[in-house]
Amino acid sequence: MVNDLLKLAGSDAGKMVIGLVGVLLFVVVNALLLTWAERKIAGHMQRRIGPKEVGPFGLIQPIADALKLLGKEILTPAKVDKPLYYLAPTLIFVPVLVSFIVIPFDASLQVADINVGILVILAFSSITILSILMAGWGSENKYSLIGAIRSVAQNIAYEIPMLLALLPVVMLANSLSLREIVEKQQGLWFVVIQPLAFIIYFIAGVAETNRTPFDLPEAESELVAGYHTEYSGMRFALFFLAEYTNIFIVSAIAATFFLGGYQGPVLPGIVWFLLKSYLLVFVIIWLRWTYPRVRFDQLLNFAWKGLIPLAFLNLLITGGLLKI
Amino acid sequence: MGERGFHLEKEIIPVKFALVEKVLDLARANSLWPVTFGLACCAIEMMAAAMSRFDLDRFGAGVFRASPRQGDLMIVTGTVTKKMAPVLTTLYEQMPSPKWVIAMGNCAISGGPFVFEGQYNLVEGVDLLVPVDVYVPGCPPRPEALLEGFLKLEEKITGTRRFPRVESAW
Amino acid sequence: MVNGLIEEIKARVMGAEPVEVSYTEKGYHCALETSPDKLSGVVGFFDEKRFYLECLLCTDYTDYLELVYLFNTHLAPCRVKVALKIDPEHPVAPSIAAQYASAYWYEREIHEFYGVLFTGHPNMAYLFLHNGIDHYPMRKTKVPVPSEDQARLDSFKPGEEEDTFFINLGPQHPSTHGVLRVVLKMDGEYIERAEPVLGYLHRMHEKMAENRTYQQFLPNTGRMDYLGAMSFNLGYVLAVERLCAIPVPDRAKFVRIIATELNRICSHLLWVGAYLADLGALTPFLFVFDDREQILDVLEGVAGSRLTYCYFRFGGLYNDVDDEFIAGTRAFVKRMWSRFSLYEKLVTGNVIFINRTRGIGTIAKEQARKYGVSGPVLRSAGIACDLRKIESYSAYDGLEFDIPVGGHGDVLDTYKIRIAEMENSLRIIEQALAKLPGGPFMAEKVPKKLKPPRGDVYQVVETPRGELGIYIVSDESDGPFRMKWRVPSFSNLMIFPELAQGVLLADAVAILGSLDLVIPEIDR
């Protein structure tokens, strides 16, 4: 029996299942941790303490929140477009899960090393837009719709510089597999060779996750809660979960591509990887609690007239230098 | 039963999941997200309660949600006029249950200082529109009073009180 | 100025009989009666002379209704009261909305509260009241609303046209800071038309005043504009003191100034925070509340409340300030001076902030005059009109301070002006503290029951949001016969539909925020 199980676990399919379960677990734990961290960090930046009474340092707080959301009435507004409305929060999870499959947490800790890993991530991350659009359209709410439309425009605009910023690294590493990219950074992190690409990627990444200063789709003072205005309870929690997971993924990819992933002395690889990722996550949170929001046209101008030409230039120069 | 307001029938749940209910109640009490619903002067004191000195977020109640769909608690902070009444009821109805209401300030409790003979635009107490769980009197109530209101509401939900009660010196 | 004006009116406007009145007794310089057919000529004269319409109000004297138009100039005060008597049975008057944009809302207000129909007004829809009101509330006798007026209750019905997209900003919306509703007709992200709907917090202050004695109405003032409660308090006691000719001891004057200026800083601080929250930056909000709490501590010590103060009394103060107050104020002033650099770093130096606010919501001087805007919004247009200096009251004339003005009239200017005003307030407080005289804090022998002589007075003060005017009519009873509040946010909001036309939704939110609206004050 035990042997059978072990054998099953050793097989490819078994590995996949274990990996998926692990990923799901990680997604949940990560989101819980990040909500707590966000509130705590925000609190301290704002001269207060943040959650404190629920568990030690308020650590149980996110669990209480999650349980509460679970226990809420499942409410479907009367006028919504039901299939879209129901499907959107679930669909937003697909890209999230897929991305986790290819991210190498450690030299040997990766669900699957696909040789076109980064393409998989980028391709699937477009689904996020689709689900946001579905949520906005399906909600039958004007705020939601505007939020969703903004989100689509924003994500399309920022996907391009994001890709363009990653390409030089791919050229340097000569591979599309995430693990190989990490392996190539043994001596020197790519951020040293490609600082510009790193910055462009990071800005685009923040925009992709819809965080301040690019949080237009959810702009509270304009659009109430943006595309998830009409969602409540568990469905809302799913959006929340996806948002925090996305933040982690953006940071994790940045760490993998530019900061040497799991590479690092003394400590085990996974610790290094998480350390680097969460450092970037912290920066994203920090930005949110410092900056105002940009305006819609400024946002698009910045992408199309600023980031994209710059990223192209960077790509060209890198290409040229590699050739020589 | 009194004259005013609503009296909801206690919901009859055929099967009781005692432990689950308890845990859920505990979670609910510790995560009361208010809907941003500032009406008048009292709203400023509600904001003050969320700010550095008083920090509602300590109890997990600092997540002000702009959308009623995501809130658990409506704090009615200020005067409710007849023009506002339908909006308030709609908002309340948009919130998913379980949901609670705190009436903050004399205006929300009874119309406060604006009740006079011949008044034509005032709802004299928000409990004429929606059921109220906790009343916080004052004009405006201090942020401490609102915090106490939160503790009261938590007590109502879980049956136990978070902090020892402060004995009055008088 | 007044004499010359009177001569000119006599010469130019047919049949007008202007009389000069004592400013100290009345609060205006010149009064003049006119009739409906001459009104447009009179108004045209003032328009040409670049007066602005300060206020338009109505009083019900049972046997006739009196419309009062108050005209004033920005830089050299010369307030003219133009009165127009109309028949209460068939209340009709010509509209002046075409000449003065600010009359557009005032006339609507008078229409729904008194039933006066203004001929030639483009849209007589109701602004404040709710569905189901059946009489004109401010009339002394109960006059039922005719059915054709009932139809005007819903002022703006979206959804009539097919291909347009309407958005409702409010009444419960994060960016309106209260319960203002703005109906926006959208073209994508751009706004085609904006239409504010008021009255969600109409608390009947003016009606209540007629049911209360002078003393009983005092607490209402702090609740009208809860952020600038001291200024409203001050305006009211000044008006009643003018009406009853009550002298105020010097000490009280200076304490009033200190308290009012502290309150002004408080209000501006809150605006800075709330405004940045509108723009998406949440942290400054908490920083300003931190500073604000320090002021509240100081004021609470003497006034007894944190927000809705009722500290001033007719003839003085509720109680005297103590050493603790003075030490506390000094400590706060010292702390506040060091905080500006922090705000500078956190906010003013921020590219995103600058780009969001520069060149947006630009107000021209002429536009500001037509709409009668006041306060920082007016000063941002480059008009150095601050009533503390121009129509000095209390003891402001003995203190030194500047009037910061802007050059562009945009939103960024209003921000800078408010920051500079806080600095000037600190200067005022420092001087007032240094000059604070001893002596009594309350005038002697202020009667318990005030019985002012028959007549009217007008009193203005500069609140954090702009010009507050209080018009009181006394009929020798112990309560006001009519009390009209000319509130700054009301006039400032009037300009919003014009500013919002054709801008992005996000900019509209930024403009709305820059007006620093306090809704209960608009709705009264």
Ligand code: SF4
């Ligand atoms: S209770 Fe007092 S402070 Fe609160 S809204 Fe009413 S009047 Fe304002």
